[in-house]
Amino acid sequence: MLQLQVIREEKAKVIDALKKRNIDAESMLNGVLLLDEKRRAVQTRLDNVLAESNKLSKEIGMLYKSGKAQEANALKEKTATLKDESKQLGDDLTNTAEELQSLLYQIPNIPNNLVPAGSSEEDNEEVFKEGDIPELVENALPHWELAKKYDIIDFELGVKIAGAGFPVYKGKGARLQRALISYFLDKNTAAGYTEMQVPHLVNEASGFGTGQLPDKEGQMYHVTADDLYLIPTAEVPVTNILRDTILQESDFPVKYTGYTPCFRREAGSYGAHVRGLNRLHQFDKVEIVRVEHPSKSYEALDGMVEHVKNILRELELPYRILRLCGGDLGFTAALTYDFEVFSTAQDRWLEISSVSNFETYQANRLKLRYKDENGKSQLAHTLNGSSLALPRVLAGILENNQTNNGIKIPKVLIPYCGFDTID
RNA sequence: GGAGGAAUGGCAGAGUGGUCGAAUGCGGCAGUCUUGAAAACUGUUGAGGGUCACACCUCCGGGGGUUCGAAUCCCUCUUCCUCCGCCA
Incomplete structure (x- = not known):
């Protein structure tokens, strides 16, 4: 499987090299880059939600310890929406990552410079x-x-x-x-x-x-x-x-x-x-x-x-x-x-x-x-x-x-x- | 195949609901000391995502669940160990 980093940084070179395999990889690579971007965007959003809910959980723990159960319960309500959000983002992330993966599986290796062009x-x-x-x-x-x-x-x-x-x-x-x-x-x-x-x-x-x-x-x-x-x-x-x-x-x-x-x-x-x-x-x-x-x-x-x-x-x-x-x-x-x-x-x-x-x-x-x-x-x-x-x-x-x-x-x-x- | 037990960082091994990515020891790396080495001492030391860099996020065999919160509780799968059965 090709490295994402290589596709990201040297797309033109990869497309060019894959021509030797008689493959026009342009649309495939664009698809990869699009999914990659989406994956990272979703990941970032998910990370933020998780960070927020981690923070709240810690606060709730502290509040319970100091006997402020009522305040803790109030915070709990706030976590419900975060939970929904993280569940959805998590699913989205999984799907996007899988899609990206299966696309990457379809791209063959980049031929070395020495490989002659040819079809058979x-x-x-x-x-x-x-x-x-x-x-x-x-x-x-x-x-x-x-x-x-x-x-x-x-x-x-x-x-x-x-x-x-x-x-x-x-x-x-x-x-x-x-x-x-x-x-x-x-x-x-x-x-x-x-x-x-x-x-x-x-x-x-x-x-x-x-x-x-x-x-x-x-x-x-x-x-x-x-x-x-x-x-x-x-x-x-x-x-x-x-x-x-x-x-x-x-x-x-x-x-x-x-x-x-x-x-x-x-x-x-x-x-x-x-x-x-x-x-x-x-x-x-x-x-x-x-x-x-x-x-x-x-x-x-x-x-x-x-x-x-x-x-x-x-x-x-x-x-x-x-x-x-x-x-x-x-x-x-x-x-x-x-x-x-x-x-x-x-x-x-x-x-x-x-x-x-x-x-x-x-x-x-x-x-x-x-x-x-x-x-x-x-x-x-x-x-x-x-x-x-x-x-x-x-x-x-x-x-x-x-x-x-x-x-x-x-x-x-x-x-x-x-x-x-x-x- | 049946019964029971277990799975934590390179290894060993603590941790049974909150400040645990995780004590401690060994190993590795760097340094001090030494002519050099050893010993001793000091520091450092998991992987991945993300970022210019930070922040932040994920991972305690895999997957799912309970919970505001899971290495820790529940379900399931896999693997290993012990005993029994079978057997090259």
Whole structure:
């Protein structure tokens, strides 16, 4: 959520920046400012009424103590109107504040200067590319065929147990999954991230904190009986560790990593692009989360990008990095780099990581602050990234490493797997 | 799931209707002393709204109520503790 102060003081700049998202925010921001003004006016009136009635109450107390009951009773009558007034003003205040809040929830984050203009993923800017695209054997197979051929992933079995998009990993497939998780966590902890095991269901407040609610309510599985949500990403529980927290500057940088399954309803997705592991309702992901001093957050973002690069290099996967354009940028992000692995057998790029700086947008909702050198509370910056999402990494490994003698396991994973070939 | 108890500032812990945003201790910060540190002493130290700055207002787990007045009384929800039941 944007800070009111920023909208108040730099409205023109905000409108201009949001144009990159192809949004004309002018009327929305005017609405916010109007409500904000109203809120403060009502608050001031309410405060005055309360001050008056506080004063009277004290006088009444004194009068009773000194035995002047009659005078006290006379004063009591005066408080009746004040009470009515404060009740009305209080209701007005609540309504205005709620209206203001819900309007603020509808305004996305301000894109960073680096974000290119654009309306769709076509306009994303390729900023880096590395790794050789392998020459595959003739009649190379996409991963869903390989999965069947080597009996390592069973999609039909998942359908039977749960439904489409819930694969069952078997044998070496399951072991490879576990290997990837351990490998990713080891890389992240070696880079100074503290490993966290967090709940896979979260409450409403956590959903609001990181911005999944109210915006993407339909994308999460909702356990209505207990009003909990299955997490769509570890970002939600891990970042919410620090909700309602005031850090010291010396606490920076905060670096967490966690492995969790992720659950997404993916309502509205269909077609060839959701085949196999490309888009699932349940998948595994290892996430990195950072909380930073505002002056350091972009340095941190670059560091996270380097970190993910390193991992992909070790996995020997060809990949590229995109800077997302305004039209493709997530609602809460200020700047996002997407990592994509090239799947040779599918002849397309697969998104495997998304690394973002949210600046103060999440922190404002989370009330995640720090004390600056003057002892004043300031909003921190939050960042997160996948390091990494498993299914498409797995797809990339299976497809790019297929040979006539089976699928070669990348060297770094062999110690984790205990085998070097799937055949 | 059943019965009982509890929830107060970073932590511990007083406060059972008025002058309580809240004693006291610990911790934190600043200072005195010291070559330096420790100890001791002195001061300071919750969050938010509001204001140029003050004033002022709100917050004692959340919500609602009683009252002129609520941390304190009532209702409700949540969480924690103890006991019982069930159980990976």
